[in-house]
Amino acid sequence: MNNDISTMDRVKVGLVARYRRERRFRMFGLTAIVASLLFLVLLLASIGAKGYTAFRQSEILLDIHFDPAVLDVDNLATANYAALVREAVLALFPEVESRQDKRTVAKLVSSGAAHALQAMVMAKPELIGTTRAVWVTADDEVDMFVKGHIPRDVPESERRISDQQAAWIDRLIEAGRLEQRFNAAFFQAGDSREPELAGIRGATMGSLFTLAVTLVLSFPVGVAAAVYLEEFAPKNRWTDLIEVNINNLAAIPSIVFGLLGLAVFLNFLGLPRSSSLVGGLVLTLMTLPTIIIASRASLKSVPPSIREAALGVGASKMQTIAHHVLPLALPGMMTGAIIGMARALGETAPLLMIGMVAFIVDVPQGFHDPATVLPVQIYLWADSPERAFVERTSAAIMVLLVLLLAMNAAAVLLRNKFERRW
Structure with a gap:
């Protein structure tokens, strides 16, 4: 009888230890799954937080005068469309007079704006001689500044946007001429050296x-x-x-x-x-x-x-x-x-x-x-x-x-x- 009791006690002790190990193993497995899901969520959240802003692109509204003196009907493909963009930008800031400032303010607009105007004129030559309000792509540094990726509260020497450019950007925003719009070029364009023009x-x-x-x-x-x-x-x-x-x-x-x-x-x-x-x-x-x-x-x-x-x-x-x-x-x-x-x-x-x-x-x-x-x-x-x-x-x-x-x-x-x- 004593042998039977001792055997049952040993069985019960072994069962308790086995159940304890099973619970521990189950807990380890559940912890591994939760940790994996947590790391996955953190990874996706990090990617999403960095990437969702790419689906919006800063654009500037310019009053483009399709000057017949610049747009030769016989040579529309080689016309100086960049001059049209530059004149439209300078018209928004008539106080800018020095050559250096004119070059700086013109850089607020992406170089791809000239190609966009070329496509417009090639598709509709009747635009020549008219003035149209056209949304053009802003430069990538302007876009980063508007989205907050370039901070304002750092010394001017530590950021790519100068105080003068920041003031011009604020004026454009106040005038309703700088907005973030859906970045269709990201899905419609090929690769480019210019970030604001690059697409997939x-x-x-x-x-x-x-x-x-x-x-x-x-x-x-x-x-x-x-x-x-x-x-x-x-x-x-x-x-x-x-x-x-x-x-x-x-x-x-x-x-x-x-x-x-x-x-x-x-x-x-x-x-x-x-x-x-x-x-x-x-x-x-x-x-x-x-x-x-x-x-x-x-x-x-x-x-x-x-x-x-x-x-x-x-x-x-x-x-x-x-x-x-x-x-x-x-x-x-x-x-x-x-x-x-x-x-x-x-x-x-x-x-x-x-x-x-x-x-x-x-x-x-x-x-x-x-x-x-x-x-x-x-x-x-x-x-x-x-x-x-x-x-x-x-x-x-x-x-x-x-x-x-x-x-x-x-x-x-x-x-x-x-x-x-x-």
Whole structure:
């Protein structure tokens, strides 16, 4: 009896200790999740706080006189539009007389204002000889000052805006001629050395072209390889070797694929450097292992009874795969492909190796045009010294995160809508 009591006591003590360890382990797990979410929220909040101001741009209202003496109808493309902008700015500050002050006050307006006037006149030549109120982009330093990124309460020698320029800016604001408006150029323009003129359209189009090439090449090849390995390939040492190598390729650093693309596609095949075509080929090599693994897992999830039933009614092996197994496995394959595309969208290292780090001003119109992608654009802007590029870098990260979240959400929706549980 005493032995029984002592044994039960030992069991109870052991249970108490085990439950205590389980609670401690559960608490550690919950703490890790909360800490991860907290760091994620802090990261997103930091990016959002720095980047949301990029969606607004300071603009100045000028009364532009489209002087016929300056705008020669036969040479509208080469006319001196900067002179029209300069005269309009000086008209707002008639007290400015010295040459140095005139140059300083003219710098309140971005150099892109002349190009905007050129586009207006080229589209509507009837503007010549008229005076129109036109909103033009302010210089990036003016924009930073208006948004509070350049403080007023520091000595003049420690900021990029002088006291005189600050007084001119205040006059423009009081007169209702300087406002923050939606920054459409951020979404419509390509890259630029001037922060106020830089946009993400070129990088976004480059990303879309690159992903299109990647999807068109990687999805059919990946699915075909998965079907062969899972349904047709004999089980021997060669197929085992192939499977091991596919799993290893999925874990290889992405820059290795960039080196492979540099050696094969550029040096050996001579394809155009810094093009979406080469970028898509490199990302295809990188995403193929992921798609093959996901497709094989989807094929394995189809019950053997489906195959047996199809074969039992006289279907061939190919008919069984094409008409019964593939349609049931396709949702999982599509989910794997979208996840692979999301990974490709965020890649930078392999594209740097093939020259997609170049400064590309024009928006690419095709797969052979020089292009860059959003992650590389972010990398370039993050290395720029101008303060205005800080907010544009964060804003571009926000756009990239939205695209990645959209692709991952599409993968989840496809899986939930089409997935069948057996």
